[in-house]
Amino acid sequence: MVNAKGYISSNFTKSFLTIFLPFFLIISLVYLVKISSLTSKIQISFTELITLYSYAVPDIIFYTLPLSFIAALANVLVKLSTDNELIALYALGLKANKVLKGLLYLSILFSLLLMAISFLGMPLSKQFYKSFTTAKKSEAKLNILPGKLGQKFGDYYIYVKEKKKDKFSNIVIYNRTDKNVEQFFSSLEGKLNKKNGVTSLLLNDGYGYTYSDIKLQQAKYQSLEVYDHNQKKNFQFEDIIAYWSKAKTDKKIMHRVLFFAFVSLIPILALYPVASFTMINPRYQPNRSFIVIFAVTLLLYLTASSLEKWGTLPILILTLLSILMFGKWLFKKRVEKYF
Structure with a gap:
């Protein structure tokens, strides 16, 4: 058997x-x-x-x-x-x-x-x-390509002319905070920072513009840090x-x-x-x-x-x-x- x-x-x-x-x-x-x-x-x-x-x-x-x-x-x-x-x-x-x-x-x-x-x-x-x-x-999301339009960083649209590792040059950022309010930033250089799981973009030597239907505001800055608050938490x-x-x-x-x-x-x-x-x-x-x-x-x-x-x-x-x-x-x- x-x-x-x-x-x-x-x-x-x-x-x-x-x-x-x-x-x-x-x-x-x-x-x-x-x-x-x-x-x-x-x-x-x-x-x-x-x-x-x-x-x-x-x-x-x-x-x-x-x-x-x-x-x-x-x-x-x-x-x-x-x-x-x-x-x-x-x-x-x-x-x-x-x-x-x-x-x-x-x-x-x-x-x-x-x-x-x-x-x-x-x-x-x-x-x-x-x-x-x-x-x-x-x-x-952090892989920002030079010369490409429509790239997003958090709530912002970003354009960079040149990139070397995590450093960028000739940066333009656009953000629409409200239906009638828009923001526009430009910078000669910047770099990506990542700390405690939060990623930010540090901009140096640039101008920022906020404009609406009734006014236009301009600001010059030596450094400006933009945070990506839309990043998902680690699994x-x-x-x-x-x-x-x-x-x-x-x-x-x-x-x-x-x-x-x-x-x-x-x-x-x-x-x-x-x-x-x-x-x-x-x-x-x-x-x-x-x-x-x-x-x-x-x-x-x-x-x-x-x-x-x-x-x-x-x-x-x-x-x-x-x-x-x-x-x-x-x-x-x-x-x-x-x-």
């Missing part, structure tokens, strides 16, 4: 990798295209691109692994059935339920892996991703417990918890329904593995989506128990009764 479990597990592993790797690569390409679109807003190097991709890996695994498990499970059971290998195991005295027990252990391991990814890996990776992009966007990381504890008051996070929990348990939930239609006698029962994969995947993910929108904890528990009981009943009626 041990050898039979090992043989079935070995076949499942080969089938799973054959399905999972192409799915993983295809979804990875989608994420890479999405990450590459950020280059229109921020400048990132190839190393930073790979770093951002690494933050997306938990998401990719989480969404591809359950589907790959269902497809691999259906394919391996159908293959063993059509090759008459399951029939041989039944003839040796192994019951169908015992044959499936090795795959049950695998489904539990897959569910535990998905739980770890969804409740530990994904919150951290999303925070790393958001922190990285926030920092890069903040840098992009604050949350530990796992703090992150998920918000589910008590935030319905959106609570629904996310329900969705993650249900999807993580899909390998266990799908085991008996899939086996009910793929552990067949090839002489009398046709191969409907594609229909089984499609139907089971569709129903489980529709249920997960419904839980994410309208679910509660009691509904989740009731749904899980109902699917498990129905799957077990279906397996007993279609397979265990005969084998």
Whole structure:
């Protein structure tokens, strides 16, 4: 019996990798295209691109692994059935339920892996991703280019003729404080300062003008410091417990918890329904593995989506128990009764 479990597990592993790797690569390409679109807003190097991709890996695994498990499970059971290998195991005295027990252990391991990814890996990776992009966007705001019009620094529009590192020359700043009041500053030189997370532009030797419909004011200054008050605060990381504890008051996070929990348990939930239609006698029962994969995947993910929108904890528990009981009943009626 041990050898039979090992043989079935070995076949499942080969089938799973054959399905999972192409799915993983295809979804990875989608994420890479999405990450590459950020280059229109921020400048990132190839190393930073790979770093951002690494933050997306938990998401990719989480969404591809359950589907790959269902497809691999259906394919391996159908293959063993059509090759008459399951029939041989039944003839040796192994019951169908015992044959499936090795795959049950695998489904539990897959569910535990998905739980770890969804409740530990994904919150951290999303925070790393958001922190990285926030920092890069903040840098992009400070990347003032010489000779370019329409650049913003806080509430001000700025134009510089020349730039050397953080120092500028021939600077012009425009600001509209009110509907009828505008400000205009010019300076021979200036530089960027950053202190305690607040960025400012220090101007030297210039003139400032404030004008409205009825008056014009002029001022000469030796130094003038303009602050960027629109900068976002640095991203604050949350530990796992703090992150998920918000589910008590935030319905959106609570629904996310329900969705993650249900999807993580899909390998266990799908085991008996899939086996009910793929552990067949090839002489009398046709191969409907594609229909089984499609139907089971569709129903489980529709249920997960419904839980994410309208679910509660009691509904989740009731749904899980109902699917498990129905799957077990279906397996007993279609397979265990005969084998």
